[in-house]
Amino acid sequence: MKRRTWILSALGATGALVVGWGVMPARSRMGSPELMLKTEGDVALNGWIKIAKDGAVVLAMPRSEMGQGIHTALAMLVAEELDVPLAKVRLEQAGADSIYGNVAMLVASLPFHPLDSEGEHKPTQIKMAEWVVGKLARELGLNATGGSSTIADLWDPLRMAAATARASLLQAAAGAWKVPASEIGISQGVLKHASGKTAHFGEMASGAAGSTPPNITPKARKDWKLIGQATARTDIPAKVTGQAQFGLDVRLPGMLFAAVKMSPILGGSAASTDTKAALALKGVSKVVPLDAWGGGTAGLAVVGQSTWHARQGAEAVQVQWQAPSSGALETATIQANLLKALNTESGFTFHEQGVPVQAEKAATTRMDALYQAPYLAHATMEPMNCTALFKDGRVELWAPTQVPQMARDMAAKVAGVKTDQVTVHVTLLGGGFGRRLEVDFVGQAVQVAKACEGSPVQLSWSREEDMTHDFYRPMHLAKFQASLDKGEVTSLRIKSAGDAITPRWMARAVPMLSGPIDMPDKTASEGLFDLPYGFASQHMSHVFTKSGVPVGFWRSVGHSHNAFFSESFIDEMAAATQQDPLAFRLNWLKDAPRYAAVLKLAADKAGWGQPLPAGRARGIALHESFGSITAQVAEVSLDKGQIRVHRVVCAIDCGTVVNPDTVAQQVESSVLYGLSAALYGQIDIVGGVVKQSNFSSYPMVTLSQAPQVETHIVPSERAPAGVGEPAVPPLAPAVSNALFALTGKRLRALPLVV
Structure with missing residues (x-):
């Protein structure tokens, strides 16, 4: 299947950047011991690991803990490699060196179709672009916690840093005890030899400093004892007792x-x-x-x-x-301008395959639909x-x-x-x-x-100042056109319109990387240009606008609304061709077996096709974001016109899992966050003033409204992918599709109103 997907050209943007600089080896992220905070009696072995005098391990922590459990997960990687109890890994805020920058987040900003860019067999142009952007990211050292990228980014550097520290400690003990390093083992943070000699890490740290054995590799998967095991989060006790410092x-x-x-x-x-x-x-x-x-x-x-x-x-x-x-902003005017742009401008093409025009001419039936999503606030609990x-x-x-x-x-x-x-x-x-x-x-x-x-x-800030002075998720519109011939989909055309987030954020946060000309922003079209379905002809484009409203990254970014658009329309095509929504999707996922497996798992666990109590219906949705594939089945009813979601079954393939408990927690969090947005989320601006100012006008799902959430993880040996955001996007379309099954009414705007 031939595709043409736009590629952010780091080469074109920098001319001869690749010559000389671009082909140099990637800068090591091991770092010098001098980067660690100097504390009396403690010994740094590299830029990530320090050994305390009592034998504890100190980890330089560059990422922010905001409830996603990464302080525990990253400590688990270190504890695994060093064979120490998790309780003996202490955290210390990392400094400002470039080794702590987030490389994976910037590489993930490249707008490649996942079916082209995942796995080992990537086209050369994709490998080249990822290499250059990765090299640039290492040089910049931009330290950011976002994009569900923490574990994906630090998976290799942290394990290698810990494995190196382990090898240095073993070598130091071997020299002190005059025995081969291969005869020394480590258990619970204690070095042991068959002769009876033992020492904790602190006793060998000085001898290990400045000595790094060659040819170090992290543990093999078969030797893991901690990674992949359900583990209690280390930050919870302090939060429960009130000792945690926000x-x-x-x-x-x-x-x-x-x-x-x-x-x-x-x-x-x-x-x-x-x-x-x-x-x-x-x-x-x-x-x-x-x-x-x-x-x-x-x-x-x-x-x-x-x-x-x-x-x-x-x-x-x-x-x-x-x-x-420039005048006062009005959401009604902005929406009208978006619709005009959608109907009059061609936009930027992110993805094209086949010959859509030819398929459209030969079609016997054409489907058209317009979808829309409003501005949203972040509404963090702590203003x-x-x-x-x-x-x-x-x-x-x-x-x-x-x-x-x-x-x-x-x-x-x-x-x-x-x-x-x-x-x-x-x-x-x-x-x-x-x-x-x-x-x-x-x-x-x-x-x-x-x-x-x-x-x-x-x-x-007060809650009111926080709500009315946010950097909002942009308002977006999307127009869908599908061509059908003899009951089969022959082409799919999607054009969306809305503000681009990344250029506005770059201008605010990293002026040195922004310029007078905006590069096309992947986040505007993600979840639309990168669908896994094998329709022969496709064309996906986006019209970039500048409304003047301050916009920013919102949990799952463009996927948050684009999944609602795309997965709702997929359901529309299933209905138009008189097919079951699950069967329709599986039919078009024959070249995407990972996606099909996740979808089947969610459907099986939800009892798809089995009878439900009167007045209830199921809806299904599938979406890939941040490297993870998520499918959800929502069980929905109506109570006096009010939407009630009783159960959400989620299947997720997020690669190798460090802590399955954290995955389940993040899925549950994402479902509630996504459900609040799907049912209630909307920011209106009149006369330049945001009308929603507190939870009375911008409500959240309450405990009594929360559905039962079930999480099923697909076993995988792939590198870890995102977890904090991928379960947000499929929630709204799963609920909307269930409402269609229940009422026969197709909802094409958020928030959902029956």
Whole structure:
């Protein structure tokens, strides 16, 4: 089957980049021991592993924990290779070196069709592009937690770092005991020899330092004892007891507190401000104007003795706000403009195969459908916050951030200091979902801290400020056209329209990589151009728009709405050809056996085709994202017009699984997050003002509404793929398809309303 898929040309963008630089070997990610934090009595063996004097293992942790369980999973990789109890692996925040950058996330941004790019037999052009982007990513060292990429990115580097540390410790013990290293074993973090000699790691660490045996390889799969085993997360006890430190938990001597009051008009500013009433309040000390940092909205911050004092002061400030010179935004106008663009512009072609025009001319039947999805907020449980201290020309931050390196850069910019004068402490995140890939709130905190020089200031947003000043998931529309001949699908054409996220984010976060010309953004068309179904003729394109609304990465990004579009229309084609939705899909997955296996597993476990109680129906959906294939079956009913989802059965092929408990937890989390969006999620902007401001107008699924969720993992020996996001996309179409089976009514817009 011949395909033509657009390839981001790192070569074309950089001219002769490949010559010389591009063909050099990939930079090692082992790192120097000097990168580890120096602590008395402890010995660093490389840039990831340090041995404590009590024999514990210290792991440099570059990724943020926001509930996805990666602090446990990454520690498991190290514990496995070093044969130490998981409890003896301690975490230490990694520094800013490029070895800690996220390579996998940038490589995954290449818009390749998964059926072309997975496995060992990749076309040369794909291998070349991945090599160049991987090389660029290693040089940049962009440290970010996102894209469901943490385990995929650190799977090899961490295991190799730990395996190297193990070999060095064995060599040190062999030298000390005058025996062959092959005769020494390790159990529970203790080196042992048949002669009876034993030592914990701390006793051999000095001898192991600076000595690296050659030809090191991580453990073989058959020798794993921990990887793949259900393991209790190490971060849970502290969260249960309240000892865990999130951003809002930070307390420092002499701390002040700041509350923000931003222009309610997106992109707006203050025309006039009266602070007299606020400054007259007890406990209020200062009002600080805020610039529009990191693509955010301008406003002001009130500083007080407590968050309560600061917020009382913020309410007392009288401000006359004005819209930006470009005018106030309106979602109704934006939607109309998207529809116009969809109908008048050809867009950028991400994928084409066969001859769609010829198939369309020969077709006896044509199907057309228009799908749409609204803006969405992230609605993290912990609103935006950051604690900053500006003193003696240095900045110290305590921030719940997904991008510590960018937070450091923003702090340096605002404070007017060099980046090496900024220290960032990453706290636990009370939800991220992509919102904390932004650093607007960091810029605000540093601006206030600079105005309060010498005193640490904790800046926090109210729920209302958080909801109305987000970087929203973009509004998107998609037009589908299918050609049928004698009951068979002969072509599928998809054209979507909406804002591109990546160029806007790059301009805010990594200006050095952005430019006057936007490169086509994969996230706009992912989940549409990369379908696994074997329709002979396909054409998928996207019209890129610039609405002016601040947009950002939202959990599962473009897949979150594009899966609803594509899997709902797949169901429409099944109905049009009078086929069972499962059978229809399997018929077009003959060249995609992995996808078919996942789909069959979900259907079997859900009892597809078996009778249901009266008033209930099942819907099915299949989607690939972040390297993982997920299928879901939703069991749905209607209660006085209200949609009720009783059960969701999910099958997932996410490659090698480190901790199956975490996979199940993330699937359950994704189902609830996706269900909240499918049933309720919508952001409306009128006169430049976001109308939804709290959970009363932007509701979440409650405990009583939560469905039973079952997770079934497909055994795999492939490298690990994403887990935190892939179960979000298929939820909305599975529910929508069940509603069609129940009512005969096809819903083509989110949120779902019967």
